[in-house]
Amino acid sequence: MAFLGVALLGLLAGAAVMYVLYRPRFEELRRQAEAEAQRLRESAQAQSRELLVQAQAEALRVRNEAEADIKQARQALLKQEERIQQxxxxxxxxxxxxxxxxxxxxxxxxxxxxxxxxxxxxxxxxxxxxxxxxxxxxxxxxxTTDEAREIVLKRVEATARDDAARLMRQIEQEAKDEAEKRAKKIISIAIQRLASEYVAELTVTTVPLPSEELKGRIIGREGRNIRAFEQITGVDIIVDDTPEAVTLSCHDPVRREVARLALTKLLKDGRIHPARIEEVVEKTRQEIETIMREEGERVVYEAGVQGLHPDLIRILGRLKYRTSYGQNVLQHSLECALLAGAMASELGANVQVAKTAALLHDIGKAVDHEVQGPHALIGADIARRLGRSPAIVHAIAAHHFEEEPQTVEAFIVAAADAMSGGRPGARRETLDLYIKRLEALETVATSFPGVQRAFAIQAGREVRVMVQPDAVDDLGSITLARNISRKIEESLQYPGQIRVTVIRETRAVDYAR
The missing domain is CATH 1.20.5 (Single alpha-helices involved in coiled-coils or other helix-helix interfaces)
Structure with a gap:
C-alpha cells in the first residue's frame, strides 16, 4: 500500500511539472482555435447570405414562370372553349x-x-x-314451248359450230402459215449449211467369182474349206446355182464385211485351205477394226463433237457397215448431227448437246442384233454407261418417242432424224412394205363416217378423201381432215409428213328435152 501511495504521488508530481512546462503552448493553440472558429463563422455567415439571395432569385424566377404558364393555360383554355362553342x-x-x-x-x-x-x-x-x-x-x-326451245337450241348450236369451225380454220391457218414459214426458214438454213452429197449404200452380201471353178475350191475336199471359213468368220456361205457368185449370210454386218473382204483376198491369192483362211480372216478382222475406228474418228471430227469416250467412237464406227432401208447409218448420223447443230443455233438451244445426241442417236443399231429392245433405248443406255450427260441420253432415247421428249434438243434430234431419213431418195423400202403402208393410210381414212373413198398418192405422202356431200358439209370437212390427221399420227409410223385432203363434190344434173 505504501508503494502505491508513493507511485500516485509521483504521477501527480509529473503531471504538475508537465502542465507548468506546456501551459504557454496550450494557450497558443487555444487562441489559434478560437481565431479559426471565428473565421469559419464569418465564412458561414457570408455563404448563408449568398445562398439566401440565390434562393430568393430562384423563387422569383419560378413564380414568374408559373405565372406565364398559368397565363398561357388560360389563353389555351379560352381558345378551347371558343372551339367547343364553334x-x-x-x-x-x-x-x-x-x-x-x-x-x-x-x-x-x-x-x-x-x-x-x-x-x-x-x-x-x-x-x-x-x-x-x-x-x-x-x-x-x-x-309446245319445249319443242320450240329445242328447235332454237339446235339452230344456235349449228350456228355456234359453224362459227367455231370458221374460227378454228382461221386460227389453224394462221398458226400453220407462221409455223411453216419459221420451219422452212430454219430447215433451209440447216440444209444450206450442210450442203453435202449423199448416196444410199447397201451392205454387199454377194461375192463375185472370176470363174465357176472357184466354187469347188471354196468348198474344198469334203467341204473342209467352207466349214473352216464359216466356223472362223461366223458367216454362212451359200453356194447355189447363181453363176459366178456366192452369197454370204449373217445378221452381223461387221462379220459379214470381214467375211467378204477375206474371201475376196483368198480368191485373189488362190491359196484356199483352213490355215490360210484363219490367217487371212484374222488380218482382215484387224483391218476392219482399224477402218471402223478411223471412220468413227473421221465422223466425230467432221461433226465437231469433242470429248467422246473411245468406246463410243469405236461403236460409232461399226455403223459404217450398217444400213437402214438402204441408207448408210454412219453417214445418216453425221448428216443428222450437222442438221441438228444448224437448227439448234437458229433456235438458241444447246448446240453441243444437239449435235452429240444426233450423232449418237442410232448408235444402238450397232449392237441391236446382240441386245434385245428398241435401238433408241439401247443407244441411250450405251451413252449413259460411257459418261454422256442426262440431256444427251434423253435426246437419244426420245428420238423415236419411246420416251416423251422433254427438251428442245430432243425435238431437234427427232426432227433432224426425220429430215435425213424422210427426204426423197434417202431410203428404200420393199414393195410389200410400201403397199402395206398405202393400204394402212386408206384404211385409216375410210374408217370415219361419211367417207366414200380414199386414195393414197405421191408414194404415201398424201391421202385424198372423197366424202358424201349429204353427210359432210363444208365446215365438217375441215373437222374430218383434222381427225384423220390425228388418227394417222397416233396409229401409223412414217417418215416426214402426210398431207390429208378432203374433197366434197356436189353435182347438179339436168336434161334438156
Whole structure:
C-alpha cells in the first residue's frame, strides 16, 4: 500500500511539472482555435447570405414562370372553349340538315313503296299477258314451248359450230402459215449449211467369182474349206446355182464385211485351205477394226463433237457397215448431227448437246442384233454407261418417242432424224412394205363416217378423201381432215409428213328435152 501511495504521488508530481512546462503552448493553440472558429463563422455567415439571395432569385424566377404558364393555360383554355362553342354551333346546324334529310328520305320511301306496288301490279299484268300470248302462239304454231326451245337450241348450236369451225380454220391457218414459214426458214438454213452429197449404200452380201471353178475350191475336199471359213468368220456361205457368185449370210454386218473382204483376198491369192483362211480372216478382222475406228474418228471430227469416250467412237464406227432401208447409218448420223447443230443455233438451244445426241442417236443399231429392245433405248443406255450427260441420253432415247421428249434438243434430234431419213431418195423400202403402208393410210381414212373413198398418192405422202356431200358439209370437212390427221399420227409410223385432203363434190344434173 505504501508503494502505491508513493507511485500516485509521483504521477501527480509529473503531471504538475508537465502542465507548468506546456501551459504557454496550450494557450497558443487555444487562441489559434478560437481565431479559426471565428473565421469559419464569418465564412458561414457570408455563404448563408449568398445562398439566401440565390434562393430568393430562384423563387422569383419560378413564380414568374408559373405565372406565364398559368397565363398561357388560360389563353389555351379560352381558345378551347371558343372551339367547343364553334363545334356546338356546327353540330346544331348539322343536326338540322340531318333532320331535313330524314324527312326527305321518309318521303322518298313512301314514293318508292307506291312505285313498287305499281311495278308488282304491272308485272302480274305482264305475266298474264305473256301466258296468254304464249298460249296463242302455241295454238297458232302447233308447237309446245319445249319443242320450240329445242328447235332454237339446235339452230344456235349449228350456228355456234359453224362459227367455231370458221374460227378454228382461221386460227389453224394462221398458226400453220407462221409455223411453216419459221420451219422452212430454219430447215433451209440447216440444209444450206450442210450442203453435202449423199448416196444410199447397201451392205454387199454377194461375192463375185472370176470363174465357176472357184466354187469347188471354196468348198474344198469334203467341204473342209467352207466349214473352216464359216466356223472362223461366223458367216454362212451359200453356194447355189447363181453363176459366178456366192452369197454370204449373217445378221452381223461387221462379220459379214470381214467375211467378204477375206474371201475376196483368198480368191485373189488362190491359196484356199483352213490355215490360210484363219490367217487371212484374222488380218482382215484387224483391218476392219482399224477402218471402223478411223471412220468413227473421221465422223466425230467432221461433226465437231469433242470429248467422246473411245468406246463410243469405236461403236460409232461399226455403223459404217450398217444400213437402214438402204441408207448408210454412219453417214445418216453425221448428216443428222450437222442438221441438228444448224437448227439448234437458229433456235438458241444447246448446240453441243444437239449435235452429240444426233450423232449418237442410232448408235444402238450397232449392237441391236446382240441386245434385245428398241435401238433408241439401247443407244441411250450405251451413252449413259460411257459418261454422256442426262440431256444427251434423253435426246437419244426420245428420238423415236419411246420416251416423251422433254427438251428442245430432243425435238431437234427427232426432227433432224426425220429430215435425213424422210427426204426423197434417202431410203428404200420393199414393195410389200410400201403397199402395206398405202393400204394402212386408206384404211385409216375410210374408217370415219361419211367417207366414200380414199386414195393414197405421191408414194404415201398424201391421202385424198372423197366424202358424201349429204353427210359432210363444208365446215365438217375441215373437222374430218383434222381427225384423220390425228388418227394417222397416233396409229401409223412414217417418215416426214402426210398431207390429208378432203374433197366434197356436189353435182347438179339436168336434161334438156
Amino acid at each position: 363545334l356546338e354551333e356546327r353540330l346544331a346546324r348539322s343536326q338540322e340538315k340531318v333532320d331535313r334529310k330524314l324527312d326527305d328520305l321518309e318521303r322518298r320511301e313512301r314514293g318508292i313503296s307506291q312505285r313498287e306496288r305499281q311495278i308488282e301490279r304491272l308485272h302480274r299484268e305482264a305475266e298474264e299477258l305473256k301466258h296468254s300470248q304464249q298460249a296463242e302462239l302455241e295454238r297458232i304454231a302447233g308447237l
